[in-house]
Amino acid sequence: MITLTVNGKTVRAREGSPLLEAVRAAGALIPTLCQHEALEPWGGCRLCLVDVTRPEWNGWAKMVVSCLYPAEEGLIVQTHTERVVETRKVVLDLLLARCPETPLIQRLAREHGIEKTSYLPNPEPTDCILCGLCTRVCDHIGVFAISSVNRGAGREIAPPFHEAPPDCIGCLACAEVCPTSCIPYETSDARRTIWNKAFEMVRCPRCGKAHITKAQADFYAGRNGVPQSYFETCDACKRQEMAHTFSKLSAGAGGTEMETGKQGNRETGRP
Amino acid sequence: MRIDSRERFDAAVSEALAGREGHKTEILVCCGTGCLANGSQKVAEAFAQEVEKRGLEAGVGLFTKKTGCHGFCEKGPLVVLQPSGVLYTKVEPRHVPDILDKTVAKGELIPRLLYKDPTTKKPVERYAEVPFYKNQTRIAMRNIGKIDPADLGDALAHGAYAGLAKALFGMTPEQVIAEVESSGLRGRGGAGFVTARKWKAARKAQGERKFLLCNGDEGDPGAFKDRSIMEGDPHSVLEGMVIGAYAVSAHEGYIYVRDEYPLAVVHLTLAMEQARQAGLLGRDILGTGFDFDICVSRGGGAFVCGESSALMRSLEGKTGEPRQKYVHATERGLFDCPTVLNNVETWADVGAIIQNGGAWFAAMGTERSKGTKAFSLVGKVKNTGLIELPMGTTLRHIIYDIGGGILGDRPFKAVQTGGPSGGCLPESHLDDPVDYEKLTEAGSMMGSGGMIVMDDRTCMVDVARYFLRFLVEESCGKCVPCREGLKQMLAIYDDLVAGRGRPGDIERIERLSAGMQLGSLCELGKSAPNPVLSTLRYFREEYLAHIEQKACPAGICRDLTAYEIVESCEGCGVCLKACPAEAIAGEKKALHVIHQGKCISCGACYEVCPTDAIRFFPKAELAPAAAASRGGAS
Ligand SMILES: Cc1cc2nc3c(=O)[nH]c(=O)nc-3n(C[C@H](O)[C@H](O)[C@H](O)COP(=O)(O)O)c2cc1C
Ligand code: SF4
Ligand code: SF4
Ligand code: FES
Numbered sequence: 001m002i003t004l005t006v007n008g009k010t011v012r013a014r015e016g017s018p019l020l021e022a023v024r025a026a027g028a029l030i031p032t033l034c035q036h037e038a039l040e041p042w043g044g045c046r047l048c049l050v051d052v053t054r055p056e057w058n059g060w061a062k063m064v065v066s067c068l069y070p071a072e073e074g075l076i077v078q079t080h081t082e083r084v085v086e087t088r089k090v091v092l093d094l095l096l097a098r099c100p101e102t103p104l105i106q107r108l109a110r111e112h113g114i115e116k117t118s119y120l121p122n123p124e125p126t127d128c129i130l131c132g133l134c135t136r137v138c139d140h141i142g143v144f145a146i147s148s149v150n151r152g153a154g155r156e157i158a159p160p161f162h163e164a165p166p167d168c169i170g171c172l173a174c175a176e177v178c179p180t181s182c183i184p185y186e187t188s189d190a191r192r193t194i195w196n197k198a199f200e201m202v203r204c205p206r207c208g209k210a211h212i213t214k215a216q217a218d219f220y221a222g223r224n225g226v227p228q229s230y231f232e233t234c235d236a237c238k239r240q241e242m243a244h245t246f247s248k249l250s251a252g253a254g255g256t257e258m259e260t261g262k263q264g265n266r267e268t269g270r271p
Numbered sequence: 272m273r274i275d276s277r278e279r280f281d282a283a284v285s286e287a288l289a290g291r292e293g294h295k296t297e298i299l300v301c302c303g304t305g306c307l308a309n310g311s312q313k314v315a316e317a318f319a320q321e322v323e324k325r326g327l328e329a330g331v332g333l334f335t336k337k338t339g340c341h342g343f344c345e346k347g348p349l350v351v352l353q354p355s356g357v358l359y360t361k362v363e364p365r366h367v368p369d370i371l372d373k374t375v376a377k378g379e380l381i382p383r384l385l386y387k388d389p390t391t392k393k394p395v396e397r398y399a400e401v402p403f404y405k406n407q408t409r410i411a412m413r414n415i416g417k418i419d420p421a422d423l424g425d426a427l428a429h430g431a432y433a434g435l436a437k438a439l440f441g442m443t444p445e446q447v448i449a450e451v452e453s454s455g456l457r458g459r460g461g462a463g464f465v466t467a468r469k470w471k472a473a474r475k476a477q478g479e480r481k482f483l484l485c486n487g488d489e490g491d492p493g494a495f496k497d498r499s500i501m502e503g504d505p506h507s508v509l510e511g512m513v514i515g516a517y518a519v520s521a522h523e524g525y526i527y528v529r530d531e532y533p534l535a536v537v538h539l540t541l542a543m544e545q546a547r548q549a550g551l552l553g554r555d556i557l558g559t560g561f562d563f564d565i566c567v568s569r570g571g572g573a574f575v576c577g578e579s580s581a582l583m584r585s586l587e588g589k590t591g592e593p594r595q596k597y598v599h600a601t602e603r604g605l606f607d608c609p610t611v612l613n614n615v616e617t618w619a620d621v622g623a624i625i626q627n628g629g630a631w632f633a634a635m636g637t638e639r640s641k642g643t644k645a646f647s648l649v650g651k652v653k654n655t656g657l658i659e660l661p662m663g664t665t666l667r668h669i670i671y672d673i674g675g676g677i678l679g680d681r682p683f684k685a686v687q688t689g690g691p692s693g694g695c696l697p698e699s700h701l702d703d704p705v706d707y708e709k710l711t712e713a714g715s716m717m718g719s720g721g722m723i724v725m726d727d728r729t730c731m732v733d734v735a736r737y738f739l740r741f742l743v744e745e746s747c748g749k750c751v752p753c754r755e756g757l758k759q760m761l762a763i764y765d766d767l768v769a770g771r772g773r774p775g776d777i778e779r780i781e782r783l784s785a786g787m788q789l790g791s792l793c794e795l796g797k798s799a800p801n802p803v804l805s806t807l808r809y810f811r812e813e814y815l816a817h818i819e820q821k822a823c824p825a826g827i828c829r830d831l832t833a834y835e836i837v838e839s840c841e842g843c844g845v846c847l848k849a850c851p852a853e854a855i856a857g858e859k860k861a862l863h864v865i866h867q868g869k870c871i872s873c874g875a876c877y878e879v880c881p882t883d884a885i886r887f888f889p890k891a892e893l894a895p896a897a898a899a900s901r902g903g904a905s
Contacts, residue, residue: 120759130754
C-alpha cells in the first residue's frame with residue numbers, strides 16, 4: 001500500500017491501482033461516464049480529469065484522467081482546480097449539445113452550472129453518449145456482437161452492417177450497463193428482442209421461469225465445456241438444488257442444512 | 272554473396288563500384304509516384320528500347336536506371352544524365368531519340384527540355400544549378416534520385432550500409448546511442464522527441480521481446496516525404512532500423528506503411544529481400560551473430576493511425592484508436608513490450624549519422640534542432656516539391672529562394688506548417704529560423720514538415736475551417752472534447768463564413784479550444800485547435816470583419832463577397848466565358864456587367880480578367896434590392 005493526498009486528505013491505495021479509486025476513497029465527488037469497475041478503464045468521457053503534482057515538480061502539475069492514471073506514492077491530487085473544473089464544464093456542455101434531452105446529462109450539466117448548452121444543440125437528439133460501455137462489456141463477455149463504427153463526428157454504436165448481429169446472444173449486458181438506458185429491448189417469457197434480433201427463451205426445467213436465451217445457454221456451454229442442461233436451470237433453482245445436495249451429503253457427515261446453505265451462497269457471491 | 276565480415280563488406284562495396292565503372296553515361300529516369308503518374312514508366316521503357324535498338328549499351332557504356340523521386344514532381348517526368356548532370360523536365364517518350372542523338376552522343380543540349388528558372392526566365396542546364404536543388408542539403412534523402420531502389424549493388428556503391436558496418440564491426444550498443452545522442456537527432460514525425468533518449472529508455476527496459484517500429488503512415492494531406500524515402504531509398508530506412516535494433520537490443524521490427532503507398536511496400540519488400548540475402552538483415556547480420564528482422568504492415572488507412580498508441584493497437588490487430596497509457600512505449604508499447612517508434616525520416620538519418628559522426632550532424636542547425644529536415648513545399652509558390660534543408664533555415668529563404676517566390680508575384684499572406692494541426696504564420700515571422708522551438712513558440716509546429724504557402728487571395732477564417740473539416744472527419748471519435756468539440760468548432764466556422772457570426776464567437780472559440788487542448792485524449796485533439804488559434808492570433812481583424820461587418824476581406828467567402836466590373840474594362844469578354852453561372856453580359860469592346868442576381872461569387876471572372884477590371888466588395892454593401900434578389904445570406 002502507498003499513501004497519497006487527494007484535496008489535502010491523506011488516503012492509502014494499492015500501488016498502480018486506478019487513481020479514481022483513491023479519489024473516491026477520499027470522498028471527492030467527480031463525475032464519470034465511461035468507467036465501470038468490471039471493465040478496463042478507457043478514458044473516453046474525460047470527466048474524471050484531475051490535476052496531479054509532486055513536491056519535486058516545483059509547482060508544475062499535469063492534468064490526467066484518474067480512471068487510468070496509476071496511484072503512486074506521494075502523489076498530490078487536486079480534483080477541482082480552476083482548469084480542471086473549466087475543462088469538465090466544456091465537456092459537459094458539449095455532451096449536453098449532443099444529448100440535449102437526456103436526463104442524466106441534463107442533471108450532470110446542471111450540477112456544474114450549465115442549464116443550456118452554449119453550442120449548437122443536436123438537431124437529431126440522441127441518448128447515446130458514446131461511452132463505449134456497451135461494446136466493452138460485450139467484448140469482455142467474449143461475444144463481440146456490437147462495436148463502434150465510423151470515425152469522428154459520424155461515430156456510432158452498431159452491429160455489423162447495421163443488421164441483426166449474428167453473434168449477439170441476447171444477454172442484455174449492454175442494455176444493463178448503458179448509463180442512459182438507450183439500448184432498447186423487450187423481454188418476456190416467450191421471446192426477447194434486442195438489436196432487432198429475436199431470441200428464443202429457455203425455461204427452467206424446475207420452476208418454468210424463462211430466465212435465459214437459448215443462444216446464451218449455447219454460448220456458455222460451448223465456452224465452459226459444461227453440459228448445456230447446466231445453464232438451462234435458473235440460478236435460483238440451481239442454488240436450491242445445490243443446497244439440497246449438500247444437505248444430503250453433509251447430513252451424512254454430521255453437518256446442518258443451514259451451514260451448507262450458507263456455503264452455497266458464498267460461492268455464487270449472492271445474498 | 273552473404274556478407275559475414277568487414278573484409279567481405281568492403282569487397283562487396285568495391286565490387287559494386289567496379290560494376291559501375293563501365294557506365295560512361297547514366298540516364299536516370301525518375302520513377303517516383305509523382306513522375307510515374309506523369310508517364311515516366313513509358314519514358315524509361317523508351318530509353319531502354321532505343322538503347323537496345325541501337326546496340327548502344329555495350330558499345331558506349333550507356334546505362335538507364337529508374338530512380339526514386341527527385342522531389343520536383345510538378346516538372347516531371349524528370350531525366351538526369353550523369354556524370355554531366357544535365358536535367359531535363361517534362362520528358363516524353365518522343366523526346367528520347369533526340370536526347371540520345373544530341374545530348375548523349377554529342378553533348379548538345381535540348382533547350383526546350385531544360386528547366387526554366389521562373390524568376391530569371393533563363394534555362395538552367397545542370398541539376399545542381401537549379402535553385403530548387405542548389406539550396407538543399409540532403410541527408411535523409413541523400414541517395415534518392417541517384418540510385419535504383421531495386422538494386423542493392425547500386426545502393427552499396429552510394430554508401431548504403433556503411434554506417435551499419437561501422438556500428439556492428441566497431442561499436443558497442445552504448446557507443447551507438449552516444450553517437451546518436453551527440454548528433455542531437457530529434458524525431459522527424461511529429462513532436463521532436465530526442466531520439467537517443469527514447470533508445471536509452473528502451474535499452475534499459477526489461478523485457479524478453481523488444482520491438483522497433485517505423486512510422487510510415489504519413490497521413491497529413493499533401494505530405495509525401497516519407498513515401499519518397501521508402502520508395503526511392505528503402506535501404507536508408509532498413510539501415511537505420513538495424514542500427515537502432517542493435518542499439519536497443521531488439522530483434523523484431525515493423526514498418527507501418529500507409530495503405531495508399533503500394534509502391535513503397537513493393538520497394539521496401541524487395542529491399543528487405545535483397546538485404547536478407549546479403550546478410551544485412553535477418554539472422555546473423557554481417558556475421559556478427561546479431562539477429563533482427565522486419566515485417567512490412569499495411570496501415571489502417573486513417574490519419575489517427577499514425578499516432579503512436581493507435582499505430583501499436585493497429586499492429587496488434589485491433590482498431591487503430593489511441594489509447595491513453597501513463598507509461599512510455601519504451602517500457603510498455605506493442606504487445607506491452609518495450610518499443611521504439613520512429614518516423615521514416617528519423618530512421619533514414621541514423622545511418623548517415625553513424626557513418627559521419629554525431630558531431631558532423633550537430634554542426635548543422637540551431638541550438639536545439641540539429642541536422643536537416645525534409646519539407647513538402649506546396650501551395651502558392653513557383654516551385655513546389657520535396658526539399659531537405661538545414662534546421663534553422665528561414666521561412667523566407669525556403670519560400671523565396673527555393674520556392675522561387677509567390678505564384679504570379681502576388682503578395683505573401685501566410686505559411687501553414689506542421690500538417691493539419693499546425694498553425695499559420697504571417698509575414699512578420701518570415702525571418703524566423705525554422706526549428707522545433709521557434710515554430711512552437713509562434714503557435715505552429717514542425718509536425719512532419721508540411722509547408723503550405725498562401726497568397727493574399729486567402730481567407731484565414733476559411734483556412735482554419737478547411738483544416739477543421741479535415742480533422743472532424745479524422746478524429747477517431749473516442750473522446751468527447753475532440754469528437755464533439757471539433758463538430759461544434761466547425762459549426763461556429765460554418766456560421767462565420769456564411770455571415771452568421773455573432774459577437775462572442777471569438778470567446779467561444781477560445782474557450783472551446785482550451786477545453787480541447789486540456790481535455791482531449793491524444794495529440795490529435797490536443798493540437799486540433801492550432802489552426803484556429805494561430806489564425807486568431809495573427810489575423811484577428813479578419814475574424815472581426817466576418818463577425819461585425821459580415822465581410823470577407825480576402826474576398827473568398829462566397830456568402831460575404833460580391834463582384835462588380837469597373838471602368839477599366841476593355842470588353843475583351845474573357846470573364847464572360849469564364850463565368851459558370853452566365854451572370855456576365857456585355858458587347859465586345861464595351862463595359863461588361865455582372866448580374867448580381869445570377870452571380871454565385873465564385874471569383875472565376877476575377878481570376879481571369881487581364882486588365883484587373885473586376886473588383887470584389889462585401890456583399891453587405893450591395894443595394895438591399897439586389898441582395899434580396901440573390902436570396903443569399905441573411
Ligand atoms: C494524429 C497524429 C498523427 C500522426 N501521424 C504520424 C505519421 O503519419 N507519421 C509519423 O511518423 N508520426 C506521426 N505522428 C507522431 C507519432 O505519434 C510519433 O510521435 C512519431 O512517429 C515518433 O517518431 P519520431 O520520434 O521519429 O518523430 C502522429 C501523431 C498524431 C497525434
Ligand atoms: S449505447 Fe449506452 S453504453 Fe453504449 S456507448 Fe451509447 S451510451 Fe454508452
Ligand atoms: S483526441 Fe480525437 S483522435 Fe484522439 S482519442 Fe480523442 S477523439 Fe480520438
Ligand atoms: S471515467 Fe471517463 S475518462 Fe475516466
